[in-house]
Amino acid sequence: MHPILSERRALVAYLAASLAASYLPASVLASPGDPRFVLALAAAALPTLLLGVGALPVYYLCRAVPLRSSGLGNAFRVHAALAAASGVAFWGLLDVAARLLDWVAPTGLSGEVERQWGALLTLGAMLYLAAAAFYTFVSSAQRARASERRAAAASLRAHEARLAMLKAQVHPHFLFNSLNAISALTVQEPRLARELCVLLADFLRSSLAMGERGTVSLEDELRLARAYLDVERIRLGDRLTVDIQVRPPAGEVRIPALLLQPLIENAVTHGVATCAQGGTLAVEAHTTPGVLVVTVANPFDPQAPGRRGARAGGVGLANVSRRIAVSYRGASLTTQRDADRFTSTLVLPIGAAETRGT
Numbered sequence: 001m002h003p004i005l006s007e008r009r010a011l012v013a014y015l016a017a018s019l020a021a022s023y024l025p026a027s028v029l030a031s032p033g034d035p036r037f038v039l040a041l042a043a044a045a046l047p048t049l050l051l052g053v054g055a056l057p058v059y060y061l062c063r064a065v066p067l068r069s070s071g072l073g074n075a076f077r078v079h080a081a082l083a084a085a086s087g088v089a090f091w092g093l094l095d096v097a098a099r100l101l102d103w104v105a106p107t108g109l110s111g112e113v114e115r116q117w118g119a120l121l122t123l124g125a126m127l128y129l130a131a132a133a134f135y136t137f138v139s140s141a142q143r144a145r146a147s148e149r150r151a152a153a154a155s156l157r158a159h160e161a162r163l164a165m166l167k168a169q170v171h172p173h174f175l176f177n178s179l180n181a182i183s184a185l186t187v188q189e190p191r192l193a194r195e196l197c198v199l200l201a202d203f204l205r206s207s208l209a210m211g212e213r214g215t216v217s218l219e220d221e222l223r224l225a226r227a228y229l230d231v232e233r234i235r236l237g238d239r240l241t242v243d244i245q246v247r248p249p250a251g252e253v254r255i256p257a258l259l260l261q262p263l264i265e266n267a268v269t270h271g272v273a274t275c276a277q278g279g280t281l282a283v284e285a286h287t288t289p290g291v292l293v294v295t296v297a298n299p300f301d302p303q304a305p306g307r308r309g310a311r312a313g314g315v316g317l318a319n320v321s322r323r324i325a326v327s328y329r330g331a332s333l334t335t336q337r338d339a340d341r342f343t344s345t346l347v348l349p350i351g352a353a354e355t356r357g358t
Contacts, residue, residue: 003138004056018049018052024123025044025090028116028123029043044097046097051089058082066136079129087120087123089124091120091121095113192234199227199234203224216257217254218246219246221255221260239278240272240279241278241281243280247286249287255292260283263320264281264296265316270300271299290349291348294345294348296346300341317335324346324348328348332347
């Protein structure tokens with residue numbers, strides 16, 4: 001889109017600048033103190049305005065023939081030829097205007113146009129080159145912005161692809177853990193296994209629906225976590241106790257969907273489930289100015305076999321770390337392992353998530 005013709009205010013300003021430029025040829029024909037200076041301005045106004053209007057298509061020429069090292073000579077030749085033509089056209093228009101003015105009221109300006117032909121030719125060429133320089137700058141700025149937009153779009157597509165990949169890892173992870181729970185109950189407790197299948201189906205339906213959303217409130221995320229914990233209670237029974245504390249207004253903060261799910265699963269599968277007596281999974285969420293803080297704490301048995309890798313981080317924690325690194329600036333996930341207790345602390349800037357495609 002033409003930068004001048006696309007906006008009315010820009011066009012008015014451009015035409016006003018073209019009229020103001022008539023001061024230059026007028027001062028060549030008569031000095032500002034000369035009584036004929038006003039008449040010289042009148043004679044120069046229309047030719048200068050016409051030259052400005054005629055220079056409008058130069059924008060498209062500057063886009064078609066940019067000043068690049070590979071075609072610099074060609075661009076110079078084109079603009080030099082057009083500058084010379086503009087100088088001749090400007091002088092001719094000014095000569096006609098001065099003659100018409102002399103015909104109405106003899107002022108002798110037509111003679112000045114003939115005597116100052118060299119200066120006026122040069123001035124017409126310079127006015128063209130000024131317009132060409134302006135349009136060259138504008139077109140270069142537009143190309144730079146277009147290049148930035150393309151780079152940003154490419155970065156966004158890569159960002160969305162990475163988020164989709166990370167989120168896709170969440171579903172197989174909790175599904176694997178849940179199927180293990182069903183497998184453990186199938187022979188000894190078939191009734192509980194069937195009940196667990198129903199709960200798991202409801203949970204999967206809810207989680208898949210939530211996963212299609214970019215962001216959810218913390219309360220919605222914890223509602224899904226409670227559904228998951230209902231599934232785990234079938235397997236663990238009284239060994240699993242849950243304590244969820246959410247201080248207002250933390251429940252209203254929006255976070256990427258399924259972000260907490262791996263933390264809850266990690267706490268149950270690699271924490272409470274390893275303890276013979278079970279234990280309490282504690283989730284606490286609160287806000288401080290500009291920040292949401294969520295902690296997930298659970299006991300674990302340090303002597304339980306096969307849990308060393310999970311306590312060190314595991315797939316779930318690594319997934320959460322990668323997702324917040326992609327979705328936020330300034331977010332963090334830290335873990336603390338005491339003698340028999342593991343705590344994950346998630347710190348998220350409120351309202352700062354870049355959640356496109358999350």
